[in-house]
Amino acid sequence: MTQSKWRSGRLDRLGSSIFAEVAQWKRDARSRGVDVISLDIGTPASPPAEEVRAALAQACLDPGLYGYPGSHGSPRFRETVARWFEHRFGVALDPNREVLSLMGTQDGLAHLALAVTDPGDAALLPDPGYPVYQAGLAVAGVETVPLPLLEENGYLPDFDAVPEEAWSRIKFMLLNYPSNPLSAVADLAFFEKAVAVARRRGVLLVHDNAYSEMAFDGFRPPSILEIPGAKEIAVEFHSLSKSFHMAGARIGFAVGNPDVIATLLRFKDNIDFGVFLAVQEAAAVALERDMSEPDPASSLYERRRDLFVGALREEGWDVPLPRATMFAWTPVPEGWTSRGFARGLLEAEGVALVPGNAFGERGEGYVRMAVVEPEERLLEAARRIGRFLRSGGPGA
Incomplete structure (x- = not known):
């Protein structure tokens, strides 16, 4: 019996497999001893009150x-x-x-x-x-x-x-x-x-x-x-x-x-x-x-947004300032595809993002970043991204 015999064709219509790919990229990087900073998954930053x-x-x-x-x-x-x-x-x-x-x-x-x-x-x-x-x-x-x-x-x-x-x-x-x-x-x-x-x-x-x-x-x-x-x-x-x-x-x-x-x-x-x-x-x-006694999570993520986006802009990447959520959505630098940029960044610097085409055809040319890591890790991620950007584009 092969695996495909027991697999519904519906699974092939469920959409992008890029999330699974990114997870595999992270496992591969960690197996090489890379310190991975995960900005790909929108996991809450804190436990409940x-x-x-x-x-x-x-x-x-x-x-x-x-x-x-x-x-x-x-x-x-x-x-x-x-x-x-x-x-x-x-x-x-x-x-x-x-x-x-x-x-x-x-x-x-x-x-x-x-x-x-x-x-x-x-x-x-x-x-x-x-x-x-x-x-x-x-x-x-x-x-x-x-x-x-x-x-x-x-x-x-x-x-x-x-x-x-x-x-x-x-x-x-x-x-x-x-x-x-x-x-x-x-x-x-x-x-x-x-x-x-x-x-x-x-x-x-x-x-x-x-x-x-x-x-x-x-x-x-x-x-x-x-x-x-x-x-x-x-x-x-x-x-x-x-x-x-x-x-x-x-x-x-x-x-x-x-x-x-x-x-x-x-x-x-x-x-x-x-x-x-x-x-x-x-x-x-x-x-x-x-x-x-409201203690909105938005205040935490607004601080992280300001810190991370500000640090990326200092590194030369003019990321738009998000209006809401725990994510930043931004065009990839010229010369890159969404997937190429995300994989290249993870392999070179250990920062995991989600390629925009995971979210549909019109997501190509963008990446999504989740500001879910502690502030010092977000600053480190910005430094690594800046170093990757200065290293040049595809084929450099």
Whole structure:
């Protein structure tokens, strides 16, 4: 028996293998004794707050929390989400009909296409965009219609550029602001336009708002549900992974249109039994703490952004200043491809980045850097990158 005999062809449609390649490059470098600085993966820089960890530890000792939790989410978690959402965005949610717990937003987004589409449907996805968007469509047998995000447009889409014939096949369109990988942001005026387009075209509007609490320079990302009437055609996904340092706990939530929430819940009821109740308790404490004593992760990443981008500019690389997230998205120096630059930098200097074409065709010519290392390591990474840039381009 060969490996290919037991491998589904769906795996070949799941998107870029560059993440796996970068991981292999890092292993190869470490096997040679190279000190690798990992700026490729968006891993939270700190553990959850002590109060959140204590709540998780205490809940784990409760013998009543070891039954099947249910896919909907505990009443306490859903009610806390609703209170936090109104506190943060001024939007009232019905915790029974408009809130759904998730094992992280990646889980929910990957399942969404299976829940709301049929093979042969199409979905409008950002390009560049987070790879799980494409992966969910590949598994569901849904066609991808790319929505180009161009630097000259501030990485905001031009809905009028979508081919007219495509709209009849599009079941939903997906937006992501603040954006991974682009670090771009959008305001309420943009979301008003997006809601109007979705309503006019009769498509579901899906907004991935995983970085809503990680923006800089005083900007507070809005929710698409702040637009009047948005609940009629929109759902939004949120995560506690980055902003609340709970990536390993696997907890997030979807909110919005009750019919879509019910549809996604029905799908999840058939494939999982929900998030461990102790994790939901810790997540509720994290949201409550944010409402009473906020300690936003954005301040940590804003300091690191300023330090790292400033150091890179001193080394001669004019990296754009990110508006949000834990990432910097920047063009590669002239003469390089995305993959060539990322691999060359790792092999020569031990700094790991992600080539932009991991995020779609229009990511070619860019790289994504995660400012997740301690400050002294970020400064060291900038020094190494500067040395690599001074060493010359391809073939030097």
